[in-house]
Amino acid sequence: MTQGVYVFLSAQVIELRWLKNSWLGSKNANQSAVEIAQNIDFETAVTNAFLLAVKKIALPPNTPVFWILPPDIVGVLCDKAAPGEEYAFSPVLPFSDDEVRQFGIHRSSGLGVIAWAHTNWVAFFESLTVKAGLLPVLLLSRAQIVGVESARTSAASGLTVVLESQGHCGFLHAFHADGFPIRSIELPSLGEKENTALTVNSELAALVDLLGLKLSDVVVLAQQDTEHAWQKPHGVEKFTLGFIRASDRHLRLAQQFAFPGISMAGKPALLKVWWLRYMGVLAFLFVFGLALLASVTIWQDFRSTELDDQLTALKSDIQTVQALQKRDRELAVPIQTLRQLQQDPDALASLFSVVEALPKRAYLTGTEISSDRIELQVSGEPGISLDDLKTRLPIFIEASRDELPGGAVKFQFSRIPAGRPTDVSKPKEVP
Amino acid sequence: MRRQLSILYREKGWQVFALPLLAALTTLVLLDLAWPGVQEAQERIESFERRLASAQLLVSRKPQFQNSVEAAEAVLSEGRSRYFESPDPEASRKAFLDVVTAIFASLNVPSVNIVPETAPTEQGDVIIMKIGVSFDASPSQLARFESLILAQSKVIHVESVSVTATMIGPSSSGVLRVLCTLKSAHIYAGLFPDHKSSP
Numbered sequence: 015m016t017q018g019v020y021v022f023l024s025a026q027v028i029e030l031r032w033l034k035n036s037w038l039g040s041k042n043a044n045q046s047a048v049e050i051a052q053n054i055d056f057e058t059a060v061t062n063a064f065l066l067a068v069k070k071i072a073l074p075p076n077t078p079v080f081w082i083l084p085p086d087i088v089g090v091l092c093d094k095a096a097p098g099e100e101y102a103f104s105p106v107l108p109f110s111d112d113e114v115r116q117f118g119i120h121r122s123s124g125l126g127v128i129a130w131a132h133t134n135w136v137a138f139f140e141s142l143t144v145k146a147g148l149l150p151v152l153l154l155s156r157a158q159i160v161g162v163e164s165a166r167t168s169a170a171s172g173l174t175v176v177l178e179s180q181g182h183c184g185f186l187h188a189f190h191a192d193g194f195p196i197r198s199i200e201l202p203s204l205g206e207k208e209n210t211a212l213t214v215n216s217e218l219a220a221l222v223d224l225l226g227l228k229l230s231d232v233v234v235l236a237q238q239d240t241e242h243a244w245q246k247p248h249g250v251e252k253f254t255l256g257f258i259r260a261s262d263r264h265l266r267l268a269q270q271f272a273f274p275g276i277s278m279a280g281k282p283a284l285l286k287v288w289w290l291r292y293m294g295v296l297a298f299l300f301v302f303g304l305a306l307l308a309s310v311t312i313w314q315d316f317r318s319t320e321l322d323d324q325l326t327a328l329k330s331d332i333q334t335v336q337a338l339q340k341r342d343r344e345l346a347v348p349i350q351t352l353r354q355l356q357q358d359p360d361a362l363a364s365l366f367s368v369v370e371a372l373p374k375r376a377y378l379t380g381t382e383i384s385s386d387r388i389e390l391q392v393s394g395e396p397g398i399s400l401d402d403l404k405t406r407l408p409i410f411i412e413a414s415r416d417e418l419p420g421g422a423v424k425f426q427f428s429r430i431p432a433g434r435p436t437d438v439s440k441p442k443e444v445p
Numbered sequence: 446m447r448r449q450l451s452i453l454y455r456e457k458g459w460q461v462f463a464l465p466l467l468a469a470l471t472t473l474v475l476l477d478l479a480w481p482g483v484q485e486a487q488e489r490i491e492s493f494e495r496r497l498a499s500a501q502l503l504v505s506r507k508p509q510f511q512n513s514v515e516a517a518e519a520v521l522s523e524g525r526s527r528y529f530e531s532p533d534p535e536a537s538r539k540a541f542l543d544v545v546t547a548i549f550a551s552l553n554v555p556s557v558n559i560v561p562e563t564a565p566t567e568q569g570d571v572i573i574m575k576i577g578v579s580f581d582a583s584p585s586q587l588a589r590f591e592s593l594i595l596a597q598s599k600v601i602h603v604e605s606v607s608v609t610a611t612m613i614g615p616s617s618s619g620v621l622r623v624l625c626t627l628k629s630a631h632i633y634a635g636l637f638p639d640h641k642s643s644p
Contacts, residue, residue, distance in 0.1 A: 270448040285456050288449050293464065300468045307479055314486035321493035328497075331504045338510040339503075345517040348571035348636060352524050355573060355602060355630055362591050362603040362625070384605030384626075 016287075017043070018078045018269040019148065020260070021064070022156070025084070025200075026050055026181035028063045032071055033265055040262050046070040049181075061142055068146045078151045078284050079143045080268050080275075082260070085185065088131045088155040088276075090198040094124055094224065101126035117274040119158070120194040127196055129155040131276055140278045149280035157187040157198035158273050159260045164235050165189035168254070172227045175218065177201075177236040177244050178258045184210060184242065188221050197221060204242040214247050358385045371403055379422060386429040393422040400425065521636060524571075527600045528630040530637075534572050537631030541574050544601070545627060548593045554580045562626065570633040575604065579624045587621060594627075604628045 022029040029047045033040050048063040048070070050056075093101045101121070107114055109132060116130035131153060143150035161176035165187075168174050174189045184201035199217065202209045222229050229249040236244035238255040246253040267273065361383040368390060369378065375394045382389040390403075400415045403425060416424045454461045529537035542561060549557045562575040582590065587608075594601050606625040 267448075271452050272448060285453065288453055289457065292450070292453060292461075296465055296468050300472065303472050304475070307475065307483075310483060311479070311486070314483065314490060317490050318486065318493060321490065321497055325493065325497055325500060328500050328504060331507070332500050335503050335507045335510060338507065338514055342510050342514050342517065344570075345514065345521065345636070347569065348632070349517045349520050351569070351571040351573065352520055352528075352630060352632075355628070358602060358604065360603050361606040362587075362594070365606055365608065366588070366591065378608070381606070381608040383607070 016269070018080055018151075018265070019068075019073060020080050020082055020159075020265050020268070021067075022082050022160075022180060022260070023060065023084060023087070024180040024183040024185075025056075025086075026052075026183050028060065028067055029180070030067045030071060031260075031265065032073065032077070033262060033269075035266060035269075040266055042262065044071040057138060061145070064142055065146055068148065073146075073148060075147045076149045076280075076283075078269065078280060079146075079148045080151055080265070081139050081143075081153045082156055082159050082268075083131070083135075083139075083153060084156050084183070085198040085200050087135050088129050088153060090119070090155055090157050090195055091128050091130065092196040092224070093126045095126060096124070103128055103130075115153075115276045117276060119155075119274060120190070120192075120196075123192070125190065125196065127194060129158070129274075129276075136276055136278065143278070143280070149283055150278035151280045151284050152268065152271070152278060153276040154268060154273060155195070155198060155275075156185060157195035158275070159264050159268060160185070161187045161235070161258050162189065162193065162195070163261045163264060164256060164258045166193050168233050168235055172231050173221060173225055174233045174235065175221070176258060177214065177234065179204060179237055179242055182242075186214060186217055188217075190225075196224075207245070211245055211247065215249075218247055218250065361385065364388060368403060388425075388427040390425045391418065391422050392425065393420075403427075521632070524630065524632055525637065528632050529574070529599060530632045530634050532634040534574075534631045534633075537572075538574055541599075541601075541629050541631075542576060544597060544599060545576050545578065548590070548597070549578070549580070552582075552586060552590055552593060554582050554586060556581060570636050572631045573628055574631055575626055575628045577624075577626050579622075582621055582623055584621065587623060590623075599629060602628050 017032065017034040020031045020033070022031070027047055027049055029045070031045045032043045034043045035041075046067045048067040050063045051059040091103055091106060093103055093106070095101050103116070103126070104111055107116075107130060113133055114130050115133055115136050116128050119127040119129055121127070136153060139153060140150045161178055165174040165176055166189075172191055174191075176185075176187045176189065178185050178187070182204050184204045186197070186199050186201055187195055188197040190196050197217070199213075201213055204210060218229060218232060218234075221227075222232065230251045232250055233252040233254070234247060234250050235254050235256055235258060237258045244255065268275070364383050365381060368381075368388070372378070372392065376392050377394050378390060379393050380389075380391040400413050404413060404427075413425065413427045416426075418424050450461065529540050531537045531540070538561060542559070545559060549559065557578065557580040560577045562577045591603075594603065604626040606623065608624075609622040
């Protein structure tokens, strides 16, 4: 989880917003506001107010701090240049280059915009942050954060001017149609309405002149929920009152260095945290992969042992069954032979059975009896029927009766061959 | 996350990519090293599983084999007393021939011809032995022949019989020319576990 504290500073009040970012999005963890004492020197007053505000929300040590500062501390400068010409900011700056820290906000379409702060201010905020036990990361202009969202959603054709306030301090931020700030100023005390309106009007006139627009094209958005009621500037047609505030998304983007700003001593420390986190994720994935591989191997060992144990447990049973199987195989053929021998009909018994079945006057003149065939020649009683004999010889089912010359009858019986179905009347299906 | 990575790239340069690449390469090398072992272990597990399944199937068929063997043993032990049991088929053949010769001696028929029919090369634990006999007899002698066969302690089957006669019937008598094949079984003594221990 990452987190950051955003400090909004004006001449009258200091406001802290503490955002915690997690995988599920950002959460406004806490906020506080402290009035800045007016009767003592400004730097001391800011120091006292900041330390009090930090104390109020009990921030953990080394929380990254992002200062969002008013135009009289971080100024915005805009310069127009023809293509191929260098922008000239240095002559406009009230200090020499080595006394100033600056960063570019925009540089194209003929417009160059920078923000700048005096090195003394940078050092002051850096040491103040460290004094509070926090991590100084970045100084940003108020115009970069406050009102950008509203200016973008207004979809202005050329210029959007945002009028907003913090306490009794009013600010004017002007945004180019592409969304970047081109001017940011602090207005005179909001109590002096006429003075404020005059300043707004003269600023609008200067901006319109700079960009070559008409005043009727300018969109003006003013903050609604304030003690101060903004008046519609003279000559402006598109004037809207709305809710203007720094969105959490913008603050998060600031934390991710999406906006340029003045880096302070704590930035490398913050990057180091990121770097360590990145390394941590990589190390976790690596270790996770190794653990996965190891767990596969361990599971395989476990499973092998388990199966081996089960096989060992079955070993004596297997040997018993194998012995039984061997004995079964050994006995199969002898037993089949013995059973066949016992099942074969006795030829002599068949002969006596047939002789008993013959009618009184009949006599056999020849017989051939084997286990699968019987042939009889009967004389003296030609009327003897096949069925009479068949009941005596139940296992010989196929029979024929032939009349022989001389009044004898020849009967032939044969046994069903082994493996043939007993129900011979049913025709076999031919595939 | 993406923005943070791009800022890290700005700060740290190639290390941002080099480290995950190194980690991935190390993982790949380790995987490559470990893979044959893992595969081998998997094959071992599969072969164990196959062996276990077939062993379980075999064990589950134990009652089936037991029943079959018990039934076979019953048939065998019954046959042991009823047929000719010996370690040598030749001894059984001789015993069978002796029994048949004795039957004809007591039957007292004028001419008898006894021919052993089983080929001496026949192999097996149970061998069907056959003896062909031809003799002349009266119908009453034929009936006595049957009762003599049935009276033997060993079972003798009449496989086939061929009778040629002029007058055979309930109310007639005459001389019959009889040709029959007798058969019985030799059981190899080694089939019985008690014989196996003392050859």
